[in-house]
Amino acid sequence: MAELGKINKLKIISKSKNHFVLDGEQYGDLWLKIKDIDFFERTQKNSLIQVFLYKVTDNEVAVTIDKPKAEANQCALLKVIKISEHGAFLDIGLPKDLFVPINQQRKRLRKDSHCLAYIYLDKKTGRLLGSTKLNRHLMEESDELEFGQQVSLQIWEKTDLGYKAVIDDKFIGLIFKQDAYRSLSFGEKLTGFIKNIREDKKIDLLISQKANTESHYELDKNILNAVNVSGGTLNITDKTSPEEIYKKFSVSKKQYKQAIGRLYKKRLIKIESERISLI
Template identity: 35%
Template structure:
């Protein structure tokens, strides 16, 4: 059975001028538009495609990969607002994903904002839509992770105990404050590790694998990297969150706090081009 909003392996049944028709089984024949067709594809072959609604609400197939499938969660950017309709989100496909007003809760979104959403098929319209009412969509089944398994972590809130997380785009998790020295924000994403799976299905997380210990504070790590790089690094408070995460394994907020502390201690200078160690006699 083929599923809307998910990847499916479908058989090519017909070649037409505007693409290929695929056997969508319970969904009928589905068009794979010409722009996704390669010369190797022929009738009888199976292709792995994502099924969704095009701008005219027809089911179509694509070889593009969305940020998440139906039943999963993602942190997406708002690329448009339509009055009395909702917000449109960039999820990596040619047609943007609708976040209806009724599914925004208390949010007041504008273009350029980031928002964490669940992706599901509306039972009344049969369209793929997003919802910011996350708890309605988090899976309650107990996952089968083992301690120290690596998982994809998406931070979506905090509590007195730690940071609320979505694990592998599906499950509910918690990263305790004692398990990270970073200050994390909604939308932060990284690879974490399972500490334990509780009887109710909630996952306790580690920031690092068991047995790994962070060396010093983030500020100390930045200072060490500066020394190893000859005293200069091309990062400052204007650097992208992605480049900071890749280099320093922390959020941009935590990085700014760390270099601010180093600046106040007169350890570094912050310039237009990055940060550099203060020369000492």
């Protein structure tokens, strides 16, 4: 099934002068003008080609071989190229610019400035729109991310606490000042790691593998210290409530289970039904 706002592989069903006619599946036959004559001549009928599908009006679907700077449900740093009374237009690398309505602008956009925009399909029209109100479209809480997990980040804004970042085009998390070993730039893309999922499910981030390894090490060390202080056994297991685990170690239940799993594999502890203990 062809998807609006996405790159699709569509079949060429005929060729006419400098046009391909593509099988747009539920959108019917789609005409694609090709400027590259060599490409046109060497591409045969029934071939599959990658094209971007989008609406130019509420009722008209267009197709282009141009690759956009981002697809639907992704974020991208884009330049503002035009301002109107109804909103702003961003260069997304397509024949038609990306429209950001005024009510989707966190701050009023200015011509020639750059903004981090989330690209989405309007539910009523199916047309591609942009938004700089990222927290309307991205989640600030997560049940699915795991302690230590590697993720893709894009820096959104600097705050008093550190840097807010987009995680995998789906979540928003925080890199604390002390965990940012260098200055980070607006819109910068980098690899990061999940440092912590807080009790309120907010997401803390790290930006170095070394810091990620150290974070694992600190939690493992804290658990071993707690077992030692308790006389060699600790009545906190993978069956203990998330609240009690967080109160003791300031980590989620999932993080705690992963940590005692690491300690068990290293043969440092044994895990019983109601306690963990030193070997």
